[in-house]
Amino acid sequence: MELKLKVNYKNVKINIDPTKRLIDFLREDLNLTGVKEGCSEGECGACTIILNEEAVTSCTILAGQVDGCEIITIEGLEQSGELDVIQKSFIENGAIQCGFCTPGMILSCKALLLKNPNPTEDEIKRAIEGNLCRCTGYNKIVKAVKDITVKEV
Amino acid sequence: MKNFVSPKTIEELCEALKQKDNNTFVISGGTDLIIHFNKKEIYDYNIIDITKLEEFKKINETENEITIGSCVTMTQLENSLLINKYIPALVDSAYNLGSQQIRNRATIGGNVANASQSGDTLPVLFSYDANIEIINSTGKRRIDKIENVVEGLEKNNLDSDEVITKIIIKKSSSKSAFSKVGSRKAVTISKINCCAKINISEDLIIYKANIYLGAVGPKPIKAKLIEEKLLYKNIKNINHEDLHEAVYMQIENAIPNRSSKHYKKIAAEGLIEDILNKLRR
Numbered sequence: 091m092e093l094k095l096k097v098n099y100k101n102v103k104i105n106i107d108p109t110k111r112l113i114d115f116l117r118e119d120l121n122l123t124g125v126k127e128g129c130s131e132g133e134c135g136a137c138t139i140i141l142n143e144e145a146v147t148s149c150t151i152l153a154g155q156v157d158g159c160e161i162i163t164i165e166g167l168e169q170s171g172e173l174d175v176i177q178k179s180f181i182e183n184g185a186i187q188c189g190f191c192t193p194g195m196i197l198s199c200k201a202l203l204l205k206n207p208n209p210t211e212d213e214i215k216r217a218i219e220g221n222l223c224r225c226t227g228y229n230k231i232v233k234a235v236k237d238i239t240v241k242e243v
Numbered sequence: 244m245k246n247f248v249s250p251k252t253i254e255e256l257c258e259a260l261k262q263k264d265n266n267t268f269v270i271s272g273g274t275d276l277i278i279h280f281n282k283k284e285i286y287d288y289n290i291i292d293i294t295k296l297e298e299f300k301k302i303n304e305t306e307n308e309i310t311i312g313s314c315v316t317m318t319q320l321e322n323s324l325l326i327n328k329y330i331p332a333l334v335d336s337a338y339n340l341g342s343q344q345i346r347n348r349a350t351i352g353g354n355v356a357n358a359s360q361s362g363d364t365l366p367v368l369f370s371y372d373a374n375i376e377i378i379n380s381t382g383k384r385r386i387d388k389i390e391n392v393v394e395g396l397e398k399n400n401l402d403s404d405e406v407i408t409k410i411i412i413k414k415s416s417s418k419s420a421f422s423k424v425g426s427r428k429a430v431t432i433s434k435i436n437c438c439a440k441i442n443i444s445e446d447l448i449i450y451k452a453n454i455y456l457g458a459v460g461p462k463p464i465k466a467k468l469i470e471e472k473l474l475y476k477n478i479k480n481i482n483h484e485d486l487h488e489a490v491y492m493q494i495e496n497a498i499p500n501r502s503s504k505h506y507k508k509i510a511a512e513g514l515i516e517d518i519l520n521k522l523r524r
Contacts, residue, residue, distance in 0.1 A: 108247035144347040219429040220342020
């Protein structure tokens with residue numbers, strides 16, 4: 091099937107097996123390896139991407155379903171060599187330990203901030219409920235997001 | 244050769260359903276189906292993706308009914324003023340389901356069709372005696388009760404060429420609430436869940452009660468014993484000692500041979516208390 095979509099602000103037209111999972115399509119066909127595979131059942135959030143402005147787990151979507159959609163992966167947050175404010179804030183706050191959950195975690199936060207630029211602490215916690223960090227770095231992650239809310243997203 | 248179609252109109256959907264074979268799956272949000280494929284190691288299948296049908300993504304209101312398209316997501320339910328006004332328990336159940344990522348994707352039609360014994364919207368739809376509109380490959384639509392559509396244990400009673408188009412709920416002035424218990428606070432599958440839909444008179448007397456418990460059987464069960472205990476009582480003045488017996492008996496009757504019954508009796512008591520607190524607000 092010929093799939094047409096926008097990935098990280100660029101148009102993509104590609105022939106693929108539409109029954110491939112979205113995570114596999116992004117990693118294997120587009121080489122976007124910032125999309126991490128963890129639990130493969132939508133629970134750990136490592137494979138989170140932004141699909142039409144909403145955070146979703148790419149391991150529970152088929153590639154054929156995103157025809158005509160817009161996707162942002164962690165690779166799309168950096169623009170012209172400049173990191174996104176969320177990425178900067180994660181670095182400044184040490185909100186990264188082993189780094190495996192980081193792309194998904196940042197994209198969940200990005201999706202939250204796109205909808206709600208001034209979230210409360212509870213809203214931040216709710217937005218990242220679906221992202222597991224096994225280094226137990228949640229406090230710094232919440233602080234990283236809170237830091238941004240006083241700045242510009 | 245794998246076949247993947249995303250119908251955009253009802254005509255295209257019917258055409259796809261005509262071609263459907265035993266190895267063709269209807270997909271909506273995918274949050275259950277794709278995990279099922281992985282667990283069962285199913286790699287070669289055909290797909291009918293119904294998420295591109297605009298008709299299936301809308302919540303509408305008529306004079307007497309609320310209609311919810313089968314592809315309406317949990318996030319949409321949670322944010323809908325209409326649902327909040329007429330079916331508050333459905334907002335509760337959507338709000339507590341999965342994670343943000345799952346709620347953005349999981350659909351109400353998928354929750355019904357998947358018919359999991361712990362499906363969170365199911366006790367709500369049972370309490371509201373929801374009707375399910377179904378279309379087949381010839382374009383013929385029929386309406387059936389939720390309890391006939393959901394068989395339970397991940398089985399539904401749809402024919403192989405049928406798809407759920409919408410959920411229909413009668414408008415009412417009932418109050419309702421949903422609560423669940425899982426093995427952790429968030430992103431958890433219900434070990435037991437419950438929806439209560441009640442009508443209260445001006446002097447706070449419960450004169451109608453429709454209560455369903457989920458995850459204590461293949462599909463939600465009507466909690467008659469608990470309903471009877473609540474009927475004609477003042478909502479502010481419910482004797483918990485009295486309720487205790489009814490809740491324990493209800494679970495005992497539902498799952499007499501399951502070792503989880505001891506845990507579920509205590510959990511159910513907590514759920515009912517939680518729900519009554521919500522209903523008192």
